[in-house]
Amino acid sequence: MSCYRNIITRAFISLLFVFSFSLFNISFAQDGEALFKANCASCHRPLEDFTGPALKGARDREPSKDWVYKWVYNTNSMVNSDPYAMALKARFQSVMTQQSEANLSKKDVEAILDWADKYEKPAPTKTPNGGTGEDNSLLYGILTIILAVIAFILLQVNSSLRKLSDEKEGIRRSEPVPFYRNKTYLMAGILVLFLIGGYFVIDAAIGLGRQQNYQPEQPIYYSHQVHAGVNQISCLYCHTNAQYSKTAGIPSVNVCMNCHKGIKEYTGEPILREDGSQVDATGEIQKLYEYAGWNPVKKVYDKPGKPIQWVKIHNLPDHVYFNHSQHVMVGKQQCQTCHGPIQDMPQVYQFSPLSMGWCINCHRTTKVDFYNKETGEGNKFYSIYEKFHNDIKSGKIDSVTVEKIGGTECQKCHY
Structure with a gap:
C-alpha cells in the first residue's frame, strides 16, 4: 500500500511542478510586454511607427548588434554624432529619453525587443462597451478551479489509501471527519472565497470610471483615418481650442461645412465598420447637410440647423484637472501621446487608460x-x-x- 501512496505523492508533486513551470514560462513571456508598457508604450508601437519607430525588427535595421544598448544608455551624445541616430531624429523630429542601466538593464532591453519581434497583431474581439480587447480572466479562473478539484480528489484518494493500509495492518483509527465538517477544509474554503471576493472588489474599484477601448456609436460616422490620415488635415484645424483652452472642443457644424460645401460625395477607399460592413460615406455627408440645414442642390441654407449630438468618449473624473493648452502649447505633446494613432482610426475609441498611474509615468x-x-x-x-x-x-x-x-x-x- 505504501507503493500506491508513493505513486500518488509523486503524481501530485509532478502536477504541481508542471503547473509551476507553466506559470513561470507565462510570467517570463510577459516580462517583455510589461517592460514595454512601463517604459516604451508612450512613444513606440510593436508593428507601426508612432512618435518613435516600430520596435518589431528594430535590431535587424540597426547598424550593429549592440547598437541598441549604446543608444538607450547614451542617447544625448549619440543623437549628435551617430549617423543612424541622427537619421532617426530627423525622421521623427524627437529624441528618446536616455535611460540608465540601473533602471533598464540590458536583459530588460533584450526582453522588450524579443517580445516585439514575436508580437503579432491580435484578432479584434468585441467587448460589451463596443470596443475591442482580450480578457483571459475567465480562462485563468476555470484553470484554477480545475486544479483545485484535482488537488481535492488527490487528497481524498490519499485518505482512502491510508484507510485501506491501516485496515490491512490492523491499525484502528477514528473515523475521518467528512470534508464538509473538516475545519481545515472549511477555513481553506473561506479564505479562497475571501480572496476571490477581495480581488473582484478591488479590481472593480480600481477600474471605476475607466473605459479604455470605449467606442460608442456616433450620430455621423466620422473617420479620422480619412480626414487626419489620408487627407492630412491637422487636428488643430477642427480642435482649435486645444491650443488655447482647457478643453480641445468639439468642432461646430460650420467647421465641417467649410470643406463639405464643395465635397458632396466620398470617392476614396471603402470604409469598414468593426463588424466588416461597409459605410455609406456619401450618405454620412448627407446627414451632415441635414444637421447644417444646407441644400446641396441650391447651395443655400434653406432650413434651420441643429448641433450634432456627438457622444463624448474621453472622460476624466470631476476631481481631476487636465488642461489641453498646457500640454499642447507648453508641453509640446502630440495628440497621439494620449489619443493613440488617431490618424489610423476609422472610428475613434479611447486608446489610453487615462489612469493616474499612466499620467504620473508620463510626467516622470x-x-x-x-x-x-x-x-x-x-x-x-x-x-x-x-x-x-x-x-x-x-x-x-x-x-x-x-x-x-x-x-x-x-x-x-x-x-
Missing part, C-alpha cells in the same frame, strides 16, 4: 523644453526655472523631467 519621463536665451530656442513658459537651465548648461544634469518641476504633486491635478 517627459523632459522639459527650457528656454535658451542665447539661441532663442525652447519654451519661455519655463524661464522661471533659471536654476535648472543653468544646471543643464554647466553639465550638472543632462535633462529635467516634469516630475522635477512639481509634475507629480497632488495639487497639480487635484484642486
Whole structure:
C-alpha cells in the first residue's frame, strides 16, 4: 500500500511542478510586454511607427548588434554624432529619453525587443462597451478551479489509501471527519472565497470610471483615418481650442461645412465598420447637410440647423484637472501621446487608460523644453526655472523631467 501512496505523492508533486513551470514560462513571456508598457508604450508601437519607430525588427535595421544598448544608455551624445541616430531624429523630429542601466538593464532591453519581434497583431474581439480587447480572466479562473478539484480528489484518494493500509495492518483509527465538517477544509474554503471576493472588489474599484477601448456609436460616422490620415488635415484645424483652452472642443457644424460645401460625395477607399460592413460615406455627408440645414442642390441654407449630438468618449473624473493648452502649447505633446494613432482610426475609441498611474509615468519621463536665451530656442513658459537651465548648461544634469518641476504633486491635478 505504501507503493500506491508513493505513486500518488509523486503524481501530485509532478502536477504541481508542471503547473509551476507553466506559470513561470507565462510570467517570463510577459516580462517583455510589461517592460514595454512601463517604459516604451508612450512613444513606440510593436508593428507601426508612432512618435518613435516600430520596435518589431528594430535590431535587424540597426547598424550593429549592440547598437541598441549604446543608444538607450547614451542617447544625448549619440543623437549628435551617430549617423543612424541622427537619421532617426530627423525622421521623427524627437529624441528618446536616455535611460540608465540601473533602471533598464540590458536583459530588460533584450526582453522588450524579443517580445516585439514575436508580437503579432491580435484578432479584434468585441467587448460589451463596443470596443475591442482580450480578457483571459475567465480562462485563468476555470484553470484554477480545475486544479483545485484535482488537488481535492488527490487528497481524498490519499485518505482512502491510508484507510485501506491501516485496515490491512490492523491499525484502528477514528473515523475521518467528512470534508464538509473538516475545519481545515472549511477555513481553506473561506479564505479562497475571501480572496476571490477581495480581488473582484478591488479590481472593480480600481477600474471605476475607466473605459479604455470605449467606442460608442456616433450620430455621423466620422473617420479620422480619412480626414487626419489620408487627407492630412491637422487636428488643430477642427480642435482649435486645444491650443488655447482647457478643453480641445468639439468642432461646430460650420467647421465641417467649410470643406463639405464643395465635397458632396466620398470617392476614396471603402470604409469598414468593426463588424466588416461597409459605410455609406456619401450618405454620412448627407446627414451632415441635414444637421447644417444646407441644400446641396441650391447651395443655400434653406432650413434651420441643429448641433450634432456627438457622444463624448474621453472622460476624466470631476476631481481631476487636465488642461489641453498646457500640454499642447507648453508641453509640446502630440495628440497621439494620449489619443493613440488617431490618424489610423476609422472610428475613434479611447486608446489610453487615462489612469493616474499612466499620467504620473508620463510626467516622470517627459523632459522639459527650457528656454535658451542665447539661441532663442525652447519654451519661455519655463524661464522661471533659471536654476535648472543653468544646471543643464554647466553639465550638472543632462535633462529635467516634469516630475522635477512639481509634475507629480497632488495639487497639480487635484484642486
